[in-house]
Amino acid sequence: MSRASSPPAGLADLDQLRQILAGIAEGVILVGARRDLLWANAAACGMHAVETPAQLGRTVAEYRRLFRLRYRNHRPLVAAQYPLQRVASGEAFADVVVDVQAQADPAMHRVHRVRGQPIVSKHGGTQVRALFITDVTDWASSEQRFEKAFGANPAPAVICRVADLRYVKVNPGFLQMTGYASEQVLGRSTYEFDVLAGAGDRDAAIARLSAWQTIPQTEAELAVADGSGKLVVVAGQPIEMAGEPCMLFTFIDLEPRRRVELALRHSEEKFAKAFAMSPVPAIVCRADSLEITDVNEAASALAGRPPDELVGRTLAALGLLGATPDRNRVAAQVGAHGRVRNAELTLALREGESVDVLVSAETVRIEGRDCVLVAYLDITHRKRRELELADAVEAIMQDASWFSRPLIERLARVRRGDAAGESAEMASLTRREGDVLALIGEGLADKAIATRLQLSPRTVRNHATSIYAKLGVRGRAEAMLWARERGMHGLTAPARKARPGRA
Known part of the structure; x- marks a missing residue:
């Protein structure tokens, strides 16, 4: 009889035992007290990619030469750690997971979960030991894929074992977010390092953790390595690892959002102070209805009403956008472009008195709402002075026989209202x-x-180019006409000596 079918000496019921063991799904290898391999079922042979028990080796030592075993952390097993060696020594153990690779065929790779158990004969003496094997290669592959995905996931995450509430895995995203090293997290309990600290309903979250139930998203204050806290959103998802219930905690870092909100709050506080203290009349209103939400003291003085009579009413109802055509024009520009600049309006704010203003408006966002900031520049006195000046010029020109022609032309332009534009163009020129x-x-x-100004021709050409651009003329001929029409010819100072070192 072959060794695979012969009963071991001294074990009368081996045939019955073999019949029982041959049909079970687990792989079984029977080991004698002398560390010889007595028998193996077909499942055990298949899990080692061999066809007969003889290909597993005759002894434990020969098995070690044929198959190389490693723990899941890739650390190789020494001889005394081989499961067959341990069970042959009479040791009982459970759930040891090892990688198995054939020495002759590196492509043969399996993952086994093994347990060792002595078998006792009818007379009570231990005669045979059994190694039970479960092929968990598929589970290990999925576990490995999970490990890779967990480590590569940029979202911060930790895994907590439910049985003792200790952290068993942490990914680089969590370490980067908190500044901890992995050894500062792994092995610690949730009591030592509480990822649910400051949660809205922490007691309910802890109860769900203990019951291995999903923990919905909640905000929490996570302690970080520098001793400060970090605002996060944390959620828990029940998972299994190595057959044990665990909780996968994932996090969203809300600290950037908190910094933005804090900066926005400070910005709005500064805006509010500047708005209130500004000497320029200013009003904040809703973008959709132009209903006033805030006014400063200068605007209240301009309107001649206290702030509580202005807030809640619209600009149109208070006459703060002038007559209907002007109001429509300003509203259309703000709606189309989000802004308007220096629109000249006449406001009938006080009984029997009108106010001339320049109105500028800009759309802004305040406290999460779309608003319009409206600023007013009172030009009533300036307009009156311009009218008075025009009246004076007209009176003088009734008898202008003693004025030079250029001065007459200038006075005429003042009366026509051209002086403001020309003075602006002249002001843009250097001396x-x-x-x-x-x-x-x-x-x-x-x-x-x-020669006249003791400059180089190149410098004169540069000045001429700048003059054309500032006056909006297209060349020398138009610049000459521009100067003559305004009486500028013959007004230059006499030639001066050039300073040392200047062209």
């Missing part, structure tokens, strides 16, 4: 550009102007 323009008005060429 030297004014000198160059005056000589261009006299009809001088660049070389003559350079």
Whole structure:
């Protein structure tokens, strides 16, 4: 009889035992007291990718030469740690997980969960030991995929074992978020490192953790390595690891949002202070209805009403956007472009008195709402002075025989209202550009102007280019006409000696 079918000496019921063991799903290897392999069922052979028990080896030592075993952390087993060696020594154990690889065929790789158990004969003496094997290769593969996904997941996460509430895994995202090293987290309990601290309903979350139930998302204050706290959203999902109930905690870092909210709050506080203290009349209103939500003291003074009579009413109802055509024009510009600049309006705010203003408006977001900030510049006195000046000019021009023609032309332009635009254009010129323009008005060429002002021709050309751009003229001829129409020719100072080192 072959060794695979012969009963071991001294065990009368081995045939019956073999019949029982041959049909079970678990792999079984029977080991004698002398560390010889007595028998193996077909399941055990299949789990080692062999066809007969003889291919497993005749002894434990030969099995070690044929198969290399490692723990799941890739640490190889020494001889005394081999499950067959342990069971042959009479040791009973359960749930040891090992990687098994054939020495002759590296492609043969299995993951076994094994347990050792002595078998006692009818007479009470231990004669045979049995190693029971379960192939968990598929489970190990999925576990490995989970390990890779868990480690690569950028979302911070930790895994807590429900049985003792200790952390058994932590991913790099969590370590980066908190500043801890892995050894500062692994093995600690939830009492030592509470990821649910500050949660809205912490007691309910702890109860769900103990009952291995899903923990819904909740905000919590997570302690970090530097001793400070970090605002997070934490959620718990029940999972199994190595057959044990665990809780997967995942986190969303809310600290950037908190910093933005804090910065926004500070910004709005500064805006509120600047708004209240500004000497410029300003009003904040809702973007959709232009209903006033806030006014400063200057705006209250402009409107001639206390703030509580302004807040809650619309700009149109209070006459703060002028007559209907002007109001529609300003509202259309704000709606189309989000802003309006220096729109000139006449406001009938006080009984029997009108106010001339320049209105500017800008859409802003305040406390999460779309608003419009409206600012007013009272130009009533300026308009009156302009009218008084025009009246004076008109009176003077009734007898202008003693004025020069250029001065008459200038006074006429003031009466027509052209002076403001021209003065702005003139103000944009530098003193030297004014000198160059005056000589261009006299009809001088660049070389003559350079001699007159003791400049280089290149410098004169540069000044001329700048003058054309500022006046909006297209060349020398138009600049000459511009200067002559405004009486600028012949107004330059006499030639001056050039300073040392200047062109």
